[in-house]
Amino acid sequence: MKAIVAGAGIAGLVAARQLGLAGWEVEVLEKSPAPRPDGYMMDFFGPGVEASERIGLYPRLAAVAYHVEAVEYVDAGLRPTARLDYDQFARLAGEKVLSLLRPDMERAALAALEDVPSGRVRVRYGVRVCGAWADEHGAGVAVDASAVPPPGADLLIGADGVHSEVRAHVFGREKDYLRPLGMRAAAFIVADPGLNARFANRFLLTDTLDRMAGLYSLRTDEVAAFLVYRDANRAQGDGQPQSTRERLRREFAGLGDAVDRLLELCPEHPYDDVVAQIVMPAWHKGRAILIGDACGAVSLLAGQGGSLAIAGAALLGDLLGPVDSPSGIAPAMAEFERRWRPVVEEAQAAGRRAAASFLPTNRTQRLLRRWIIRGTHLPGIDRLVARQIVGRIAK
Numbered sequence: 001m002k003a004i005v006a007g008a009g010i011a012g013l014v015a016a017r018q019l020g021l022a023g024w025e026v027e028v029l030e031k032s033p034a035p036r037p038d039g040y041m042m043d044f045f046g047p048g049v050e051a052s053e054r055i056g057l058y059p060r061l062a063a064v065a066y067h068v069e070a071v072e073y074v075d076a077g078l079r080p081t082a083r084l085d086y087d088q089f090a091r092l093a094g095e096k097v098l099s100l101l102r103p104d105m106e107r108a109a110l111a112a113l114e115d116v117p118s119g120r121v122r123v124r125y126g127v128r129v130c131g132a133w134a135d136e137h138g139a140g141v142a143v144d145a146s147a148v149p150p151p152g153a154d155l156l157i158g159a160d161g162v163h164s165e166v167r168a169h170v171f172g173r174e175k176d177y178l179r180p181l182g183m184r185a186a187a188f189i190v191a192d193p194g195l196n197a198r199f200a201n202r203f204l205l206t207d208t209l210d211r212m213a214g215l216y217s218l219r220t221d222e223v224a225a226f227l228v229y230r231d232a233n234r235a236q237g238d239g240q241p242q243s244t245r246e247r248l249r250r251e252f253a254g255l256g257d258a259v260d261r262l263l264e265l266c267p268e269h270p271y272d273d274v275v276a277q278i279v280m281p282a283w284h285k286g287r288a289i290l291i292g293d294a295c296g297a298v299s300l301l302a303g304q305g306g307s308l309a310i311a312g313a314a315l316l317g318d319l320l321g322p323v324d325s326p327s328g329i330a331p332a333m334a335e336f337e338r339r340w341r342p343v344v345e346e347a348q349a350a351g352r353r354a355a356a357s358f359l360p361t362n363r364t365q366r367l368l369r370r371w372i373i374r375g376t377h378l379p380g381i382d383r384l385v386a387r388q389i390v391g392r393i394a395k
């Protein structure tokens with residue numbers, strides 16, 4: 001059995017590994033020339049933990065995890081206004097929580113392909129899928145003129161993220177499925193030993209209105225940054241900044257010297273995208289199926305994108321792995337959607353709830369957030385925070 005996977009992100013790599021282990025031949029096409037370095041800290045908890053333990057990926061993830069002591073909201077001088085101890089967060093989220101840099105997670109999934117017998121999974125970087133087709137007999141893709149397209153396959157897996165081209169070609173226009181949550185998020189890594197030394201082991205978030213900067217010191221001399229801001233804040237018309245960096249400098253001016261320094265070192269075109277969910281009535285069509293953010297992005301507000309990407313891809317591998325003739329593909333895809341959709345929809349609902357309070361618009365909302373975080377040791381409040389964080393009340 002042969003599969004083409006579009007996208008070598010976390011979901012695509014895990015799906016490829018699981019199918020390869022089951023005996024499929026898999027070709028993964030990734031438009032970036034190499035694994036993407038774009039990075040931010042992700043809290044890895046929920047279904048991905050159980051799934052990664054089951055498929056043997058967890059030790060690789062745990063090996064690159066960071067030790068975070070606390071999440072702190074801070075003022076412009078980096079003084080804490082509210083603090084959540086990480087052990088407490090882990091308890092609320094269900095004990096096992098890893099703090100992982102997104103590129104480290106992707107690299108761990110890539111390295112895990114060495115578990116697959118040689119030759120079964122081929123990853124081709126620098127090959128962009130620019131067309132896709134699927135019917136009940138098979139599927140295939142078109143790629144940029146600079147590359148040779150793979151021959152048609154039994155199955156096409158679209159794991160090419162929120163702006164999936166497989167989705168656009170097989171299922172329909174992005175605007176029919178993309179649900180923006182009113183914000184944008186940028187993420188990048190800068191090298192600065194001085195800044196790195198100022199907040200080791202604490203994940204800092206600025207306690208600001210309508211925008212928020214997050215900072216975390218890495219093992220190297222680097223600092224990972226993520227910036228969330230209202231989409232409506234974007235400068236319009238005359239004077240609109242040319243580069244992403246210029247826009248971020250405008251949006252995040254006046255948040256103190258640490259954020260100023262981050263923006264001084266910010267690359268010209270860092271990762272910067274709309275914060276959005278993908279909501280679709282069906283995830284498979286003909287012999288094509290979408291996984292990860294391509295069909296069910298929950299947004300960073302749900303904090304589970306990486307976890308769901310792994311768990312969903314592992315489940316797809318469980319269901320498709322034993323399939324040894326094309327006639328088994330459609331039932332396996334239908335079963336995948338039946339079992340996985342409720343999990344994704346629950347996380348999406350949590351993401352939408354979090355969107356309402358993620359960026360306070362006034363001082364009262366900000367004060368409320370501080371009180372809630374300070375009160376997380378109280379029964380009741382901790383369950384409220386847990387529901388915000390994990391989308392269900394932690395037992």
Ligand SMILES: Cc1cc2nc3c(=O)[nH]c(=O)nc-3n(C[C@H](O)[C@H](O)[C@H](O)COP(=O)(O)OP(=O)(O)OC[C@H]3O[C@@H](n4cnc5c(N)ncnc54)[C@H](O)[C@@H]3O)c2cc1C
Nearest residue numbers: 007009010011031042043129160161292293303304305306
């Ligand atoms: C700022 C921020 C913070 C986040 N924090 C968290 C968090 O705390 N916890 C968490 O779990 N999740 C978090 N997420 C979400 C998480 O990163 C994603 O949900 C997760 O990585 C989904 O993986 P994916 O493989 O489906 O998609 P992606 O990671 O988007 O991978 C898709 C891949 O496909 C490639 N591609 C795209 N188009 C094509 C094409 N046409 N041809 C070939 N290749 C293509 C892309 O280059 C990419 O490598 C966060 C996201 C952001 C933006």
